[in-house]
Amino acid sequence: MNGRSESTRTRSRDVEGALVDAAEAVLVREGAAALTVRAVATEAGVAPMGVYNRFGSKDGLLDALLVRGFRRFEATLRSNPEVLPLPRLxxxxxxxxxxxxxxxxxxxxxxxxxxxxxxxxxxxxAAGGAAFGVLVENVVAAQAAGGIRPGDPAELAQLIWSAVHGAMSLELAGRTLTPDPEASYENLLELIVEGLQTRPAEHG
Amino acid sequence: MNGRSESTRTRSRDVEGALVDAAEAVLVREGAAALTVRAVATEAGVAPMGVYNRFGSKDGLLDALLVRGFRRFEATLRSNPEVLPLPRLxxxxxxxxxxxxxxxxxxxxxxxxxxxxxxxxxxxxAAGGAAFGVLVENVVAAQAAGGIRPGDPAELAQLIWSAVHGAMSLELAGRTLTPDPEASYENLLELIVEGLQTRPAEHG
Known part of the structure; x- marks a missing residue:
């Protein structure tokens, strides 16, 4: 019984993984707007009902795909070549x-x-929070090392996230107005780090 | 002849304006994804061909709607209550x-x-450039007053734009992770202004 139920669970996870693989393939090839239950089912070679049975709805499938995205994002943010807090941030x-x-x-x-x-x-x-958590951890470490000003680390992490998200949204949309998006991005990181090294009281 | 041709042009502009009004109504009520030629024609009470005749394509209509958006945006950015350069920025x-x-x-x-x-x-x-130009003008004025560091004003304006765009994209999507988006936005402006007051050489 146990063996059978374990292998059933394994198969069930395999099927879900294959459907999320199919969703990722559709996403990468055609974009988010093309992510329909029908397109994903076709990609996976199953009937649409097979998707509904596993995920309940299109939103359930998207949710599973987003979990995968945020875990990959967290892994990228964690694979950090720097050891010292400020370079690491x-x-x-x-x-x-x-x-x-x-x-x-x-x-x-x-x-x-x-x-x-x-x-x-x-x-x-949890997956989204863990990805954001990497940034918060880096802020905390930089604060502890005296590299950036004190203050609520989540609040400071939000400021950094807003800035880098804005830069990447514009760059991905081809809307950056300066000639070298990479250089502008580096300038933005420089600006943020400089801003975070200033204590608000100095200007108060 | 002249009078007739002028009134024809006036009518033509009126019709285009009415179609852009209809497009704006659809946009505000249903969002960008709902902006189809058919939906806008129905809203305006004309046949879809009436839209194609004026704008050539859906993209032509969107272009005209975007021109209106950027002009309104520029007007908002210009209606600035502050006179001194740094508060104005x-x-x-x-x-x-x-x-x-x-x-x-x-x-x-x-x-x-x-x-x-x-x-x-x-x-x-031109309309997009003019809106961005307001930000560039404010950067130039703040530089001239010694309020922020020297450097290519368009580059600095791009950094500011990236940051504020990121914050607003996240806030509009309900994705801001801090409890008070308005306070976080003020903190972001503070961070930017502080970063721009630091000369890179000081950290070099």
Missing amino acids: RACGQQYRTFALANPRFYELMFQYAGSLDAHSQELD | RACGQQYRTFALANPRFYELMFQYAGSLDAHSQELD
């Missing part, structure tokens, strides 16, 4: 761009379309 | 948020969908 910003350029359709799905899901799973909240 | 950032919150669907169309147009009119390039 800056490298985290560079890896943010690396991920967005390597996974533009995922990036779009994660940060533009995700807000339109009617419901999020706890798993998705 | 900061107020420009606040008005950016004001526009985005008051015109969320327009904002989305202007900064997410616009990149997907196959071609832009010169008029649209």
Whole structure:
């Protein structure tokens, strides 16, 4: 009994994984707007009902795809070549761009379309929170080393995220108005780090 | 003859204006994805061919709608209550948020969908450039007053734009992770102004 139920669970996970693979293939090839249950079922070689049976709805499938995206994003942010806190914070910003350029359709799905899901799973909240958590950890370490000003680390991480998200949204949309998006991105990271080294009281 | 041709041109502009009004109504009510030639024609009470005759294609209609959006955006950025350069630069950032919150669907169309147009009119390039130009002017004035560091004003304006665009994209998508988006936005403006007051050489 146990063996059978384990192998059933394994098969069930395999099927779900194959459907998420199919969803990723459709996403990468055709973009977020093409992610329909029908397209994903066709890609996976199953009937649409096979998708509904596993994920309940299109949103359920998107949720699983987003979990995969945020886990990959977290892994990219964690593969940080720098050890010292301030260079590490800056490298985290560079890896943010690396991920967005390597996974533009995922990036779009994660940060533009995700807000339109009617419901999020706890798993998705956790995966998104873990990715953001890498940035918060880097902020905390840089604060502890005296590299940047004190203050709520989540608040500072949000400021950094806003800035790098804006830069990458514009770059991915081909809307950057300066000639070299990479150089402008480096300038932005420099600006943020400089701003975070200033204590607000100095200007108060 | 002259009188007749002028009144013909006036009528033609009226019709185009009415179609752009209809497109704006559809956009505001249903979002950018609902902007089809058919929907706009129905809204305006004309046949779809009436839209094609005036604008050539859906992209031509979107182009005209985007011109209107960027002109409104420029007007918002210019209606700046501050006179002194540095407060004026900061107020420009606040008005950016004001526009985005008051015109969320327009904002989305202007900064997410616009990149997907196959071609832009010169008029649209000019309208977008003029809106960005307000930010550049404010940077130049703040530099002249010694409030922020020297450097290519368009490059600095791009950094500011990236940051505020990121914050507003996340806020409009309900993705801001801090509890008070307005306070976080003010913190972001503070961070930018502080970063721009630091001369890179000081950290070099």
